[in-house]
Amino acid sequence: MAENLAARSGKSTIALFWGHSQLWGTLLWRGLNELGAEVLVLRGRDIARGALQHHAPAALIVPGGWAKQRALHLGTEGREAIREYLRHGGMYVGFCGGAGMALNAENTAESLHLCPCGRKPIADRLVNCSGHMALELATDHPLCPPEDQAPLTAPVWWPSQFDVPDRAELTVLARYQAPQEDFWVADLPYRDIPDAHLPAWEDLYGINLNADILRGEPAVLTGRVGAGRYIISYLHLETPGSPQANRWLGHILSWATGQALGSEIPEWEPSSLPRQWDDATLHAFLPLLEDCLSLGQRHFLLNWRRPWLLGWRRGLPGFHLSTLHGLAHQIQALPPTPQALRYWAFAAPRFHRLSLRFRDLMRSYLLMERYAATAHAGRSTPIRSGCEEAQAVREKLIGPFPGQGGICGELTTVLENLLYYCLNP
Numbered sequence: 446m447a448e449n450l451a452a453r454s455g456k457s458t459i460a461l462f463w464g465h466s467q468l469w470g471t472l473l474w475r476g477l478n479e480l481g482a483e484v485l486v487l488r489g490r491d492i493a494r495g496a497l498q499h500h501a502p503a504a505l506i507v508p509g510g511w512a513k514q515r516a517l518h519l520g521t522e523g524r525e526a527i528r529e530y531l532r533h534g535g536m537y538v539g540f541c542g543g544a545g546m547a548l549n550a551e552n553t554a555e556s557l558h559l560c561p562c563g564r565k566p567i568a569d570r571l572v573n574c575s576g577h578m579a580l581e582l583a584t585d586h587p588l589c590p591p592e593d594q595a596p597l598t599a600p601v602w603w604p605s606q607f608d609v610p611d612r613a614e615l616t617v618l619a620r621y622q623a624p625q626e627d628f629w630v631a632d633l634p635y636r637d638i639p640d641a642h643l644p645a646w647e648d649l650y651g652i653n654l655n656a657d658i659l660r661g662e663p664a665v666l667t668g669r670v671g672a673g674r675y676i677i678s679y680l681h682l683e684t685p686g687s688p689q690a691n692r693w694l695g696h697i698l699s700w701a702t703g704q705a706l707g708s709e710i711p712e713w714e715p716s717s718l719p720r721q722w723d724d725a726t727l728h729a730f731l732p733l734l735e736d737c738l739s740l741g742q743r744h745f746l747l748n749w750r751r752p753w754l755l756g757w758r759r760g761l762p763g764f765h766l767s768t769l770h771g772l773a774h775q776i777q778a779l780p781p782t783p784q785a786l787r788y789w790a791f792a793a794p795r796f797h798r799l800s801l802r803f804r805d806l807m808r809s810y811l812l813m814e815r816y817a818a819t820a821h822a823g824r825s826t827p828i829r830s831g832c833e834e835a836q837a838v839r840e841k842l843i844g845p846f847p848g849q850g851g852i853c854g855e856l857t858t859v860l861e862n863l864l865y866y867c868l869n870p
Contacts, residue, residue: 457702460485460502462492462543463865465518465849467857468753468768469509469541469681471775471864472713476683477506480695480707486868489515493523497530504536504701507543509602509681511849513555516546524557531559532671536701541604544666544677548607559675560615560668563608570606571658573759576628576635577601577687580664580680581620588667588676589618590696598625599664599690603764604679607663615668619680621659627750630654632759650759685753686712714752715774722781722867726793731773733804738766740808744815761814762843765853766807772860776867785866792859803842803852810838 459482463470477484487496487505497505505527507515516524531537537559539547549563550556577598584592599619609615628635631650638646638654647654665678681687682694688709695708738755741747747763750756753771757763781789817832844850 457704458483458485458500458502459698459702460487460497460500460505462505462507462515463488463868464861465515466508466510466542466861467764468771470861471771472681472685472753473506473508473540473683474868475713475775476685476691476694476710477698479685479710480691480698482698482702482706486865488865489519489523492526493520495526497526497535502535503703504538504698505530507537507539507546508683509541509543512542512545512548513550514849515542516555516557521554524554527557528559528670531673531675534672536673537670537675537677538697538701539675539677540681540683541602541679544679545605547675547677559670560666560677561610561613562615562666563610565606565608568653569658571630571653571656573603573631573652574624574629574656574659575600575602577625578628578659578664578680579622579625581622581661583616583618586616586618586667588697588700590693597689598687599680599682599693600627600684600687601664601679602681602684606659606679607666609663609666613668615666617663617665618667618676619663619665619678621662621664623660624656628656629756630656632757683710685710686751712752713771715771716752718774718778720777721779722777724777724781724789724793726789726797727773727777729797730800731770731777733800734766734769734773737804737807737811738770741766741811744811746811746815746818758814758818761811762839762853765843765857768857769853769860772857772864776860776864779864779867782867782870784869785863788866789863792863796856796859799852799856803856806838806842806852810835810842813838 459477461474461477461484463486474484485500485502527537537547547557547559549558549561577600579598582589624635626636633646635656643655664680667674667676676697680690682690684690691710692708695706699706738747746758746761748756753767755763755767813832813835817835840851842851843853
C-alpha cells in the first residue's frame, strides 16, 4: 500500500467535516476524542478556502447525514479541494451519508465522484434498517484488524447500499452476513417477526423487510484516487458502546496517523452530561423537548433504543427529536467560547420563539398520529403521514420529504452552528 499522508507530511491530525450531519457529526466528534485523536473541525467553507491543503491532515472524516445537501454546500471549489487533497496523498473516510457523498451521481454537483460505485435502487435494497450486523472481513488487508481482533459485528443506521460495477478498481473490506439481536427493519424488531410472516408485513409496508437481501452485499469499500485513498462505509464504526466497531475505527485511524490510538468509545448518555454552560435559553429548551418525548412515549409512538437514540413508530420524525436532544445536551456540557457567545447572542431570541412553536406543533402532530394509527385513518411512512391533517403539521415541523426543513431543520441548524463554535475557540 502506498505511503499515507501522515507519513509524508508528519501530520497526525484528523479533520472532521462539520455541517448537515444531524446527530452523526456530534457522535463522530465524540468518538474521535474518546479514541485519543487530534481533531480539527472544518466546515464546507473552510475546505473551499484551502484548509485541507493548509493543514494537510492525516485523514478527512465525513460523518453520516444528507450527502446531496453537503456536496452542494461544498460548492465547486470545496468538492475540487477534497479531490485535490486525495490526489496528493490524502485519505477520505466516509460513514453512511459521508460514504454516499463519495459515490458517482448523475448530477456532478451532488457528489465527489471518488468511487465508481453508485447506489442500488430502492426497490433492490433493504431500506430503513438499523442495528448490528454480523460481518465477513477481508482480514488479510492492512486496513482491517488482525484476524484475532477482527470485528464480528458492527451497526448500520438506515443505510443505502453500494451498487458496485463489474471490474471496478476497488477492494471490499467487509460484507454483511446476518442481523443481530438489536436489528430493526422499519419500526419492527427483526428477530420478533417469524419468516413466514414477513411477506404480509412487506405487503403492508410496501418495502423489502427480509434481511437476507443484505447477505454478501458490500458494507465497506476502499480504493485509490491518485496518491490518496478513500474508505467508505455504511457501517457506523463510531457508534458508542459498540466495541468491535470501535476497535476497527481505532485501527483505521492508527494506520492513518501512524500513532497508536484507542479502541473503545463508551456508551453516550446525553442527559447525564454535566452542565458547563448555564444559559437560560438552552435551559428552557430541554423541558419543552422532554415534554414532547414524554407525550410520544405515553402514546406508544416513541421509545428509547439507546440513551442517545429513540425508536419510533414508522413515519414519525424520531431521529429529528434524537438529534435535538443530543445536540442541546452536548452544547450545555461544553464551556462557551467567545465565538459561541457572539453567535448565540444573535441566534438565541429566534431560537427561543421557534422552540415554543415547535413544542406546540409537535404535541399536536403526535396526537394526530396516535389518532390516525388507532382509527386506521391511514398508514404513515417516512415520505408522508397517513393522515392529511397530520401531514400539514408535519411539513411545518420538518418540511416535505426527506424532511430536512421546517422548524426542526432550523432549530437543528442553529444547534449545529452553535456546537461548531463551541468546538472552535
